[in-house]
Amino acid sequence: MLHTDDNTVVFDQTEVPVIWRSSQRTRRLSARIDPRQRALLVTHPPSYPRTKALLFLKQQKDWILEHFEKLSYFPVLLTPGQVITLCDMPYTIIHDPEAQGGAWLTDTTLVVTGQPEFTGRRITDFLKNYARKALTLELQALSHSQNMQPSRLDIRDTKSRWGSCNSQGRIMLSWRLVLTPAIVRHYLMAHELSHLKHMNHSSAFWHLTDTLTPHRKEAEAWLKHYGAALMAAG
Structure with missing residues (x-):
């Protein structure tokens, strides 16, 4: 059963925050989980009947609960006491x-030292610096073993991408990769190294990726399950 107010829907015992967004540019109702706001974002045309929207959400209950509950795997804010x-x-x-x-x-x-109001920033700053060192060493080890050499590695605070590789051979990785299992880091690095030879996602690209790492299926499954929640952390 679904209960609701303006800002929350409740499926049985689970409360899901909702953000209603009216848009002149959309012709149909859509819903997605916003990991950074820990909420269900519902986009709808102006004057769309709320009762009709709620019926749609009720029909999508299983999907909403499955994806919303995944967000609990990683906290949005990294704070003292957490592991x-x-x-x-x-x-x-x-x-x-x-x-x-x-x-x-x-x-x-x-x-982490200093005043409590600065702990979040200091934790994130430390993790970014840690990632720069740790991920550089891991990428170097993999690239050297395969005789592949990116021109540069950048560690960034990206909101939606785990990595990228441009035509000049510069690889970018998200600092949050240090929070993922080894198989995920290995796969994503192999993925970006493969772009040094194939700037696409052709069959040749995937063949090379699978040659560089045996972890693609496991890593992609992990990212599908936990990736959005981790991307919102920090």
Whole structure:
């Protein structure tokens, strides 16, 4: 059964925030999960009947709940007390306001110093720097083993893409890859390295990718299940 108010729909016991967006440019109702806002974004033509929209959402209940519940795998904000996995190793985020030095890793913790209002930014800044070093080493290892050499590696805070490779051989990777399992990192790096020879997604491209990594199916399944939630983190 579906219950609703202006900002929430409730399927049985699960509350799903809803953002209603009227658009002159759309001719039909559509719904998608917005991972950054942790909400269901419903786009509709002006004057679209709300009762008709709610009937549509009720019909899509299973899909909505499946995708909404995936968002709980990764928190939007990285805060003290949470456990994160960096390059397959778990670390508990600890806030030490009296210490100095920004942020650092121990064997089991990520220690963040300073005032509480700055911890989120310091955690993210640390992870970006960590990613720059860790992902560079992993990409170098894979590229050298295959005698393939990108012209440059950029680590960026992307909102929708895990990586890219341009015609000059410059590879971009999202810093959030350090939070994914090794098979996912290996696959995505192999994917971008394959673009050094094939700037498309032809059969030759996929054959090369599968030659570089055995993890494509597992990695794509992981990204399908958790990718949107992780992209919203940080």
